[in-house]
Amino acid sequence: MFKAKFHPLTDLEDWRFSVDEWGIAWAEFDREGESQNALGRRPLEELGRIVSAVEDGARDKNIVGLVIISAKPRGFIVGADIREFAEMKTESDVYERLRPVTALFDRLERLPVPVVCAINGFCLGGGLELALACHYRIATRDAGTRLGFPEVKLGIFPGFNGTARSIRQAGPIAAMQAMLTGKMLSASAARAVGFVDQLVDSRGALPWAARKAILRGRKSKPAGFAKQALTKWPAREFLAKRMRGEVAKKVREDHYPAPYRLIELFERHGGNEEAMKAAETRAFAPLMVSDQSRNLRRVFKLSELLKGQAPKKLAWKPLRAHVIGAGTMGADIAGWCVARGMEVTLQDVSPEQIAKGIAAQGKLFARKFKTKPQRDAAKARLIADPNGEGVARADVVIEAIVEKLDIKRTVLAEVANRLKPGALLATNTSSLQIEDIAAGLPDPGRLIGLHFFNPVAMMPLVEVVRGEQSREDEVSRGAAFVTAIDKFPLITKSVPGFLVNRVLTPYMFGAMKLIEQGEDKERIDEAARTFGMPMGPIELADTVGLDVCAHVARILGFSSEGSRLDRLVAAGKLGKKSGEGFYVWKDRKPLKGDRVFDRVEMERLGRELVAPLIAEAQKSLDDGIVASADLVDAGVIFGTGFAPFRGGPLHYQAEHALPSAAVAEQ
Known part of the structure; x- marks a missing residue:
């Protein structure tokens, strides 16, 4: 030089x-x-x-x-x-x-x-x-x-x-x-x-x-x-x-x-x-x-492993996205793509919903862009598109509408005929299987799943779901798109709940079962935090939405009939979004007491709470839902917040010599 x-x-x-x-x-x-x-x-x-x-x-x-x-x-x-x-x-x-x-x-x-x-x-x-x-x-x-x-x-x-x-x-x-x-x-x-x-x-x-x-x-x-x-x-x-x-x-x-x-x-x-x-x-x-540093260094390596799910050399570079569905999830996906430099058209049957979804991205843009010209440029890249005209120009089309199979099929069938050559077609589903959604498409092999987590701006993981019909090059482009928007891609098999919801559901429903048996919700949540979870399973259920929890539970075969969960949903008490669920919410925070719980008891109960999660993580590996134990750990850490300083559920199981058959009984 x-x-x-x-x-x-x-x-x-x-x-x-x-x-x-x-x-x-x-x-x-x-x-x-x-x-x-x-x-x-x-x-x-x-x-x-x-x-x-x-x-x-x-x-x-x-x-x-x-x-x-x-x-x-x-x-x-x-x-x-x-x-x-x-x-x-x-x-x-x-x-x-x-x-x-x-x-x-x-x-x-x-x-x-x-x-x-x-x-x-x-x-x-x-x-x-x-x-x-x-x-x-x-x-x-x-x-x-x-x-x-x-x-x-x-x-x-x-x-x-x-x-x-x-x-x-x-x-x-x-x-x-x-x-x-x-x-x-x-x-x-x-x-x-x-x-x-x-x-x-x-x-x-x-x-x-x-x-x-x-x-x-x-x-x-x-x-x-x-x-x-x-x-x-x-x-x-x-x-x-x-x-x-x-x-x-x-x-x-x-x-x-x-x-x-x-x-x-x-x-x-x-x-x-x-x-x-x-x-x-x-x-x-x-x-x-220390063990904490050793495990956190492991988490860093797991993040690099996830980035490696995307092909290193791929000529395809996504610049434009089209998102169908301007509800909270769809609008937030669109906003995040814009924040990462893409141009996005946002479609919905309701122009009012589109306007609401676009307006909701103001907070994200204010956080990501420090100057008014940058914020104005971001707003200009998020385009209301009630008629779906952006489909034909988009490099990526993401359907993010209601979790109903027949509606998803209808919408995607109409969109598939207008895609440009080489465009990626994806559905943001949390529980439906990709091959079921793809049935009836002119080219079923083109469809993959892109499962974002709520809130989109905070959660680093996106599950890239490979259906039985999905072509490998489409899966690779899905992973490349996820890395292009600065998220971690996790390639998973198309099974009910994929990896993250499949692992998370028995953990949350195990906690709800304890509530049915008379256990105190605050005690449960404190025990989970004592183990190292970012929030307890009951507070998490309220945050996700109790109606969503009940829906996913039915898909995954967890019966909640007659439970307190079903009663709350029937009463319209859906958690954080309605202001009341298991907790009463005020200023977007759950109202809790100031009790202090016994530390030893919290540690014991915390291990008991995560046992079903660890058991399901092992079963997911055995069933080949993802390719390796490290990817299971990476997905659960970045998709659920599983205590990073413990290195992942399967790593924790191995470190503590917990035989997988005994984990669920712990």
């Missing part, structure tokens, strides 16, 4: 090192054989050799500065190499791996010449920690440039002294929020908080901006006095208490200890950068070797 003056290091495999005519050293990260750069053992060792060369060159006056940049077209550094985490079995292993890295970053920071980090694309985790050890940071305004600390999602926090450096640059509020939430920041947001010093318009502008920064000796300024004052006592104690309260609203300490340990680290050492660096490793090591 750059005209080199000399090449003191010619045997590097993951970096390219050169010095230009101005005496500026360029370290280009281009990890061999990888599409993205990650900081593994070899790249870090080679970076150490580069730092040594710059130290020598600076001493001899041959080097006036160092630029660290990526040679990958769409990314800087995605973080530490997660594949190497498993090599660290003990806390001593963690210390042994971290000490050379933190020492290297300190050497980088102490270089006597300016060090500039030039960022385009993802700059995450260890990549951001490396950037913060540099003296000045420049990033592109490109929409794909994102910076952040996702470590908390892996059950850890930054371990290359990024905790102390981020607080130094951004102040404790912005830095701790970034680390505690794991959210990615745009380049402009990163500049606003202090992680980035300068923005340029394009990747091509980075080298020139970096060269100018070196020659002018630019250096990043730490957070101002007002922000740094918040690291002093008692302000730090107050902030820590507030942070702990916010975290407690979302996760429990025994389930996800990492954010709590991070807050403790800040509370004890946040006023002294060097002390915080030293304490960081001591707090980090036990987290890295």
Whole structure:
């Protein structure tokens, strides 16, 4: 990329090192054989050799500065190499791996010449920690440039002294929020908080901006006095208490200890950068070797496995979608597709329903798009289409109408004759079998299922359902479409309930059976949360809709005749959407008491509640509904919220040596 003056290091495999005519050293990260750069053992060792060369060159006056940049077209550094985490079995292993890295970053920071980090694309985790050890940071305004600390999602926090450096640059509020939430920041947001010093318009502008920064000796300024004052006592104690309260609203300490340990680290050492660096490793090591982190790393790998369900090389790129049915599900599918950049036509027999469905996407667009022009452009891409004129232009047509077989058949038969060649035809059904819906179509092999979950904007999984008649290329395109809209595809066999509802239903109805036997609903739900579920099964039933639960139960052969569920549905008490079900709902939240339950009893009941779910997950694997045990775990985690820190139902069963025959009896 750059005209080199000399090449003191010619045997590097993951970096390219050169010095230009101005005496500026360029370290280009281009990890061999990888599409993205990650900081593994070899790249870090080679970076150490580069730092040594710059130290020598600076001493001899041959080097006036160092630029660290990526040679990958769409990314800087995605973080530490997660594949190497498993090599660290003990806390001593963690210390042994971290000490050379933190020492290297300190050497980088102490270089006597300016060090500039030039960022385009993802700059995450260890990549951001490396950037913060540099003296000045420049990033592109490109929409794909994102910076952040996702470590908390892996059950850890930054371990290359990024905790102390981020607080130094951004102040404790912005830095701790970034680390505690794991959210990615745009380049402009990163500049606003202090992680980035300068923005340029394009990747091509980075080298020139970096060269100018070196020659002018630019250096990043730490957070101002007002922000740094918040690291002093008692302000730090107050902030820590507030942070702990916010975290407690979302996760429990025994389930996800990492954010709590991070807050403790800040509370004890946040006023002294060097002390915080030293304490960081001591707090980090036990987290890295914990069961929670090991299982959360497994969940990350499962997410990559789901992405792999889509073909890597497929010329077909969906740009336009047509959604039939403007109810809550159909309108939300349309809105999500628009939010991911597609143009969508939305059809319904009722123009009023279309208008209502489009209006409901305002909240999503406000959340996804920060400027008025972006929101206006999104609104323009969501087009009311009562006559279905968009069918002929669409790359993807999704039917999302009422769960009635005859109506679905009629609508799809009419649509099938107007599809353009190569368009994908899908039904969003939660319980009907694809081959039954496809019967009577001129080309039944064209139809697949795309089962979205409610709420569409929140749930990451979409089941791509292969009917007995579905052609494999249509299934592959379905998976490709799901990844194109930034969801995880799970290819499943067409059976009643597919995977997720089939596994979820015995769990929910097992809980309802306990209610019929006199068990308290709040006690049931608290036990499920104690196990690690995001909400209890009774609250979940209310959230899904009791009429939907009853319908799915009938499809899957669970009789609810004469039960409290049937009585509630008959009375029009359908849960959250009607304001009352098993719970009374106010401001979209269930009204609950403030009782405290015995912890040991909650753990016992929690295991009892999930036993039917685990048993059904095993049966689903045995019946070949998905291709592997890992895919079962992935589908149940991302489709139901099954406690991620436990690694999935089948993984949990294996880890606790629960024989599948005994699970349901536990």
